[in-house]
Amino acid sequence: MTNDLALERLRAANPAIAEAAENEALFDSIVSGPGDARLRGKQRGGRTRRWQLVAVVASALVVGVAAAWAAGSGDLQQIFASNPAGGGTPGHPPTGIWRQVAIPSTIERVGVMSIPRYGHVELWSAETEQHGWCSALRLPNGDWAGMKGPTGGAAPGCYPSRAQTNEAGAEPVYVITGFDYYETTVDARAAGGRFWRIVYGVTEFAKPAARIVDTVSGREATITRGRFFGLLVPDDDPGAASPKPLYHLLAYDASGKVIADSDKPLP
Amino acid sequence: MNTLTHRQSLEDRFRAVFAHLPSVIAYARRRGSGDPDAIAAEAMSIAWRRLADVPTDDPRPWLYATARNLVLAERRRAARLAHGEPADIPAPAEAEVDSLDPPVAAALAALSPADREALLLVAWEDLTPSLAAASLGITAGAFRVRFHRARRRFRRALAESSPAAEYGEPRMERA
Secondary structure: OEOOHHHHHHHHOOOOOOOOOOOHHHHHHHHOOOOOHHHOOOOOOOHHHHHHHHHHHHHHHHHHHHHHHHHHHOOHHHHHHHOHHHOOEOOEOOOHHHOOOEOHHHOEEEEEEEEOOOEEEEEEEEEEOOOOEEEEEEOOOOOEOOOOOOOEEOOOEEEOOHHHHHOOOOOOOOOOOOEEEEEEEEEOHHHOOOEEEEEEEEEOOOOOOOEEEEOOOOOEEEOEOOOEEEEEEEOOOOOOOOOOOOOOEEEEOOOOOEEEEOOOOOO | OOHHHHHHHHHHHHHHHHOOHHHHHHHHHHOOOOOHHHHHHHHHHHHHHOHHHOOOOOOHHHHHHHHHHHHHHHHHHHHHHOOOOOOOOOOHHHOOOOOOOHHHHHHHHOOOHHHHHHHHHHHOOOOOHHHHHHHHOOOHHHHHHHHHHHHHHHHHHHHHHOOOOOOOOOOOEOO
């Protein structure tokens, strides 16, 4: 455009060059969501046409679920059945309220977190027959976090609901703030990245939350499938004493109103 | 066209948009986002939900405009959390980059956010004036005026911060 030396110097100072990267997981995650309604195919209407569409969509869902199992969930149903997070081992699941049975049709990927210089970490979840929930983090290499390798934190598993736990005692003692979450860490410093804490779990509020914010780090996450969330929090000095509190979570509804605070018990 | 074929055609169309993900990540990083990957992922999610709005010839202006809004929202959230005033687009000097030429950073910081963005869309995002104008939602004529002003101010600010160098008027200008 010009031989302007100042502009050339500005161009030379470009601090970030676009780098090609494999992002199929992110692509799949995005297109699995609803697309632009304006681009939906024209429908002729009528009951027959609608049933045809239902059949096609149902087939697509079956294909999608099958593809998901083939591509990612692998033996996740068996992992959830043994419930490592609840202290179980293959063939010997935990007992009591920690005996949670994941409903196979609800096992799905509910989010993908992109970690610079590390890759995409997938959050998988399931509902249980006992009204609890399950979760697992799938690392870029295909491993499940907490099962092996250098990641620290919670293993995959299933957890009882707040109500199920509190029914056992006279006083509510479990998830009294409505936030139920666990933590896993990944370390990307060797690749020039950062140390990250992945905070993931569910919300159990009377009203549905749209997003949560950690006021300590300033990080936020959207709620998926009604109650699941995965929050990425960088920690530039993981060897130092953790701040108190490590996290302070606020939940907002769709209108932007705070509906829960991890420092305050639910009413 | 049946439903599955139509779906596939939409995914093919979106894949052409998604191919610009690295550029959007780089854009967010240059604008000082604390999480450029997340900004780019969100911009792509919006592009999928609003695919009819995304230009098919060159989606970059639309993607950059979306990413810009997301970076601004990110800054506002951070400012609210800190109980401070909402921030505008940060100067690149505030970004998480360690390779920016200090005099260049100082000269950029001396510009207004609008002038700075006009300059960077051309210098760093490599957009033509007409594409940069589309990204900013202004006419090509208005963009040329803004870009010319931004370049003049940047040149002057850079000369003040680098007195030994010469950044006089260019011999040829064709914006």
